[in-house]
Amino acid sequence: MPKKVTEYPLLPLFHKFINEAKKGKHLQTSGRKIKPASIKNYYYLELLLIKFSNEKAFHIRVKNVANLTKKQFEDEKKYWKDFYLQFTNFLYNDLNHYDNYVGRMIKLLRSLFNYLNTEKGLNIGAFHKKFYIPSEDIDIVILSPERLNYLIDNKEIEQTLNDDLKKVKDVFVFGCAVALRYSDLMALKKSNLETTNQRVYIKIQSKKTQTYTRVKLPEFAITILNKYSKQYVNKLLPEFTKAYMNKKVKDIMDIYGFNETVQRTRVTIAGRKGFELFQN
Numbered sequence: 001m002p003k004k005v006t007e008y009p010l011l012p013l014f015h016k017f018i019n020e021a022k023k024g025k026h027l028q029t030s031g032r033k034i035k036p037a038s039i040k041n042y043y044y045l046e047l048l049l050i051k052f053s054n055e056k057a058f059h060i061r062v063k064n065v066a067n068l069t070k071k072q073f074e075d076e077k078k079y080w081k082d083f084y085l086q087f088t089n090f091l092y093n094d095l096n097h098y099d100n101y102v103g104r105m106i107k108l109l110r111s112l113f114n115y116l117n118t119e120k121g122l123n124i125g126a127f128h129k130k131f132y133i134p135s136e137d138i139d140i141v142i143l144s145p146e147r148l149n150y151l152i153d154n155k156e157i158e159q160t161l162n163d164d165l166k167k168v169k170d171v172f173v174f175g176c177a178v179a180l181r182y183s184d185l186m187a188l189k190k191s192n193l194e195t196t197n198q199r200v201y202i203k204i205q206s207k208k209t210q211t212y213t214r215v216k217l218p219e220f221a222i223t224i225l226n227k228y229s230k231q232y233v234n235k236l237l238p239e240f241t242k243a244y245m246n247k248k249v250k251d252i253m254d255i256y257g258f259n260e261t262v263q264r265t266r267v268t269i270a271g272r273k274g275f276e277l278f279q280n
Contacts, residue, residue, distance in 0.1 A: 006064040018042050045108050052090050065125040080127035099136035106133050148176055152220050167238040168248040170224045177221040178202055188236040
């Protein structure tokens with residue numbers, strides 16, 4: 001007679017994990033608090049899992065694997081192989097995500113399983129270690145100095161933009177001037193400004209690397225900041241989500257005529273590679 005196995009629904013456990021991260025009860029391995037941007041990514045993953053579970057009628061649960069029979073262990077192994085393949089296919093085929101985003105979500109999911117095993121003492125096994133984390137190298141499309149100057153100087157085209165596109169263009173142009181990561185750009189505050197010998201600098205500590213960057217601002221960047229100085233109490237620039245920013249920058253490039261075809265190649269290997277890993 002098969003042994004009775006304790007089963008736990010995963011989504012309530014995940015929600016508790018996110019709440020503990022917000023309150024600082026769950027920390028990084030370094031002992032630091034989990035960053036708000038990372039918590040936001042966990043929240044997105046939770047929504048994806050809910051959507052996947054509902055649309056694919058896939059009940060997501062974990063089981064205590066202590067004292068499993070050989071057949072029960074093989075069944076559990078198959079369950080997580082099916083989950084991995086179905087979930088990644090859902091992200092790729094239904095939601096049109098690419099390797100880097102899928103890889104980020106799988107990496108976060110693996111962190112959740114580590115938390116359940118090590119911090120909550122739920123002996124749920126190490127099946128998650130077979131979850132392959134896909135990644136890809138994407139060719140970088142560079143905006144030439146001539147085109148950047150065209151974006152800055154062509155006021156005739158700028159007047160055709162609606163208010164949102166003008167703001168996105170300002171953020172994009174300012175970002176080109178300071179070469180900061182998107183997350184650092186959106187986090188800029190007035191306290192990051194520094195004036196020395198009548199020169200204006202941005203000084204910021206990178207959220208990702210914790211290193212300091214100090215950049216002298218050109219006149220066009222200072223003009224952009226002055227435009228919004230009275231609109232925001234503390235922030236330097238308008239704030240947008242990364243997805244919205246990416247979409248609107250593409251729209252702006254079309255309006256300015258920067259729309260020639262660029263060949264791009266992506267190779268998706270997650271499903272095949274993940275399946276091979278589960279075979280071993």
